[in-house]
Amino acid sequence: MREKQKLSLEIQPLIELYQELDSKIEKFKRETGLDCIRGCGECCAIESRKVEVSMAELIPLSLHLWETGEAEGYLKKMEQMDEGGPCVFYKKGPRVKEEGGCSIYPWRPLVCRLFGFSAVKNKYGQPVAVLCSVLKKRNPEVVREIDLKIQRGLEIPINPYYAKRVTLLYPTYGKERLPINEAVKKAIERVGFYLELLKKEEKGLKTFESYDRAA
Numbered sequence: 336m337r338e339k340q341k342l343s344l345e346i347q348p349l350i351e352l353y354q355e356l357d358s359k360i361e362k363f364k365r366e367t368g369l370d371c372i373r374g375c376g377e378c379c380a381i382e383s384r385k386v387e388v389s390m391a392e393l394i395p396l397s398l399h400l401w402e403t404g405e406a407e408g409y410l411k412k413m414e415q416m417d418e419g420g421p422c423v424f425y426k427k428g429p430r431v432k433e434e435g436g437c438s439i440y441p442w443r444p445l446v447c448r449l450f451g452f453s454a455v456k457n458k459y460g461q462p463v464a465v466l467c468s469v470l471k472k473r474n475p476e477v478v479r480e481i482d483l484k485i486q487r488g489l490e491i492p493i494n495p496y497y498a499k500r501v502t503l504l505y506p507t508y509g510k511e512r513l514p515i516n517e518a519v520k521k522a523i524e525r526v527g528f529y530l531e532l533l534k535k536e537e538k539g540l541k542t543f544e545s546y547d548r549a550a
């Protein structure tokens with residue numbers, strides 16, 4: 336148990352970053368009236384190869400899965416999955432949930448938090464909203480209104496800014512972007528490996544990064 340507490344302390348800055356981002360997105364939703372269509376799940380139902388994330392984004396989720404005893408089950412499930420299938424956490428079912436089928440919603444990676452409610456900057460440094468295609472199709476007027484609001488100063492999370500902050504927290508795991516199922520597999524395995532190392536308390540090493548340098 337001590338090793339899990341130790342790792343929890345290490346991932347605290349990332350948890351705080353996610354909380355900060357979530358509250359900015361909530362504010363953006365309130366101010367624009369924009370929100371996901373209840374139970375939609377379109378963004379999760381696509382081929383997992385098209386959703387790229389870094390392992391760093393998945394560290395809190397991986398620790399959570401080891402804590403709940405689900406990690407090995409997901410590793411096995413991924414071995415049997417078709418490469419062209421959706422994200423391993425996507426559950427399509429008759430029960431329509433607000434989260435749209437994500438079975439690990441509170442632990443989802445950065446890219447899934449930003450999707451539909453973030454912006455990139457154009458060559459003039461102005462934020463340009465990157466919104467969900469389903470919402471755009473349904474209501475192109477709202478999208479135009481949001482663009483105008485952004486031009487007038489409405490705050491919207493800037494996607495590369497958050498991705499960079501995650502990379503700075505965990506440089507070894509934040510740079511490479513992989514298809515989500517591949518990244519999940521690697522992140523679960525790596526966190527499991529650290530938990531084992533922490534159990535042994537070998538070499539007096541203290542952080543993710545120092546363990547990685549020694550591995």
Ligand code: SF4
Nearest residue numbers: 379422424425437447
């Ligand atoms: S982690 Fe959740 S939100 Fe992200 S793609 Fe998978 S099912 Fe969708």
